[in-house]
Amino acid sequence: MRFIGATRRRRIDGNWQRFAIALALFLAGVLSLAVDVIVACGRSDSAPADAAMVLGAAVDGDTPSPVFEERLRHAAALYESRRVEWIVLTGGVGQGDTLAEAEAGRDWLIAEGIPVERLLVETRSRTTRENFTLALPLLADHGIDRVLIVSDPLHMRRAIRMALDLGLDAHPSPTPTTRYQTWRTQVPMLLREMYFNVHFHLTRH
Template sequence: MAGVDAASIIPPRSRGGWLQNVPNGTGDTNQRTGSMRLVHRIYRAIFALSLLIVAVAGGLALDIWRYAGQSSAQKADAALVLGAAVLWDRPSPVLAERLRHAKALYDIGQVSHIVVTGGRSPEDKLSEAEASRNWLVANGVPAEAIIEENQSRTTIENFALAAPVLAEAGISSILIVSDPLHMRRAMLIAGRAGLSAQPSPTPTSRYLSWETTMPFLAREVWFMGQYLVAGL
């Protein structure tokens, strides 16, 4: 091999050309890095949004829980009983507790009328208002002291449809009767409906154990948030 020029045995493409054509992967690496950064930003945004939702939900839950213990001792023209389920032709245990409390308010003279609300489900014989009225009459409340609104299906409708009924009856102030954890949302809706209302939650409720309280509280947090955001 003496006297042989090394350049003559090196392939031409190796002389700066061949090696220069081999991809170094820099472009792919930059693309992967950019994609990872985007993914990390998305994860951080999701995490931040999750924290915000948890914080807002926690704040609403605390507000609802604290408000549940407030009860007015003021007199009012009427107790307005928010509707609850009917079992064919009689009040469910939840509705019966609300009616029992409204009757107690009437008996001590804190109100002179009881307004019962709620429409009829297809599977029931009577509307919530009709079943409530029958229960009150059967338990000693005079029929002339009972006012019905029997078309509503939601808490918002309870107040919206009861408002003209109250006005027609000359009732200007009400005590809202419902379960304690329902009271915060009910008072908010009543205020936006222009009603002069005070809270009067039931002293007894089926929602007392953790097994029943927490689902009901979670439900109220959801509906409260929905109402605040969308008015639904």
């Protein structure tokens, strides 16, 4: 009986050890991904490009949301500093909206003095991947090769991976300011991006 009890204890101990190792590996993977997303926030390409591609975000009626406005303001600064020749706006009509995100962004930029002939608009996409795939014909039609991807810093890691995966000569240009400024807003955004980064890698093929 003592032998049986000792064997059972060793089996239980072995199961706990395997569980502890698996948990440690999982937590290490989560931490590594979080660090990867955060590190990507600080990467910004300062070299000129053919265009700035603004990834769509929500609109309030026909007005860009504060998050979207940060992206538009950054794209306008890139154009005004002559770092890009075009601004490509992406984003379709969201649920409950009547105006496409890209159209709202175009109107905002025109009001800021950006020439309408320098704006290219894609109005059908609903996801980050669609932002890129549906904008590809616009890039080809206007001879645009090198693009700066404009989005929120925490979104940049996934956006660049997607763009490169689709064959774009894409480079990061995250907004220098962000609406995600507190832990209460940053942590959910970080967790969301970690989830979608994993989802992208699992479904990319």
